[in-house]
Amino acid sequence: MLRWRGLEEVPADWGRCVVTIGVFDGVHRGHAQLIETATRIAKQRGLPAVLMTFDPHPVEVLRPGSHPPQLTTLARRAELAEEMGIDVFCVMPFTPALASYSPKDFAHQMLVERLHAAEVVVGENFTFGKKAAGTVDTLRQLGERFGFGVEAVKLVGENPDTDHSVTFSSTYIRSCVDAGDMTAAAEALGRPHRVEGVVVRGDGRGRELGYPTANLAPPMYSAVPADGVYAARFRVLGAGSKVGEVVPGETYQAAVSVGTNPTFSGRARTIEAFVLDTDADLYGQHVAVDFVHRIRGMVKFNSIDELIDAIADDVKKTRDILA
Structure with a gap:
């Protein structure tokens, strides 16, 4: 082309x-x-x-x-x-x-x-x-x-010609993404909504909790879903050498957190992807996250143990949703 x-x-x-x-x-x-x-x-x-x-x-x-x-x-x-x-x-x-x-x-x-x-x-x-x-x-x-x-x-x-008709438009899809309704967004797009970006260094807290994450820095103006935890598909874009267990172009399951990490009183809004079944260091890679389903909203937990239990449940639900 x-x-x-x-x-x-x-x-x-x-x-x-x-x-x-x-x-x-x-x-x-x-x-x-x-x-x-x-x-x-x-x-x-x-x-x-x-x-x-x-x-x-x-x-x-x-x-x-x-x-x-x-x-x-x-x-x-x-x-x-x-x-x-x-x-x-x-x-x-x-x-x-x-x-x-x-x-x-x-x-x-x-x-x-x-x-x-x-x-x-x-x-x-x-x-x-x-x-x-x-x-x-x-x-x-x-x-x-x-x-x-x-x-x-x-x-x-x-639902044309009904009181519940919806026209598929970019404005409508943005409203779905903003609300975290990835099912409706995918219905209008014809595929899951994707956010791309480069993996940047985070604060390393995910690794300390046992769930190392790839922290995504998307381009300016990207339509990022509402705060919460999502089941998603993850891939390293482009053709390149293998990164740990991750092969560029292949798709992997991921539990993705979008928000400010309220348990740790965070302020910056981040996109953190825990890629299942790998702990490869993806720093500097250009990656894509396809958001499939919102598992829950963002929650401030009372303790680190509560947070770890919730993440374990998020991972289980991600596997079930994407199976």
């Missing part, structure tokens, strides 16, 4: 293509529907499928300081898009200048001049251009003018 940073990287002899546009944070089931439609049309027409996303998140540019929690890193988005059949992953730097484009300028400069879009696939609630003035109808009108077709994909959710 080709990866472009901005349209300057589009080859001069680039032909026509099918483009799907969006932030794609989460690459959730709604996004998967867009990607599936784009790749299907591209295959039918014998054209490459291009996914256009934006970085930083448009909200951060339009309202500085209000960046929403990020469900997926750009690298993870590209990985998932490639698995779904996308040929080109194009990241557009979102700047105040880009935000000021009129719908017409956006369509002409982004879609026509360099990408030569033959078909554009968007969600039925898609908006674009300055102050989100452009709608799907606007895009269709511009497509007639500039020579590209438009496919608007219906939003995906559960």
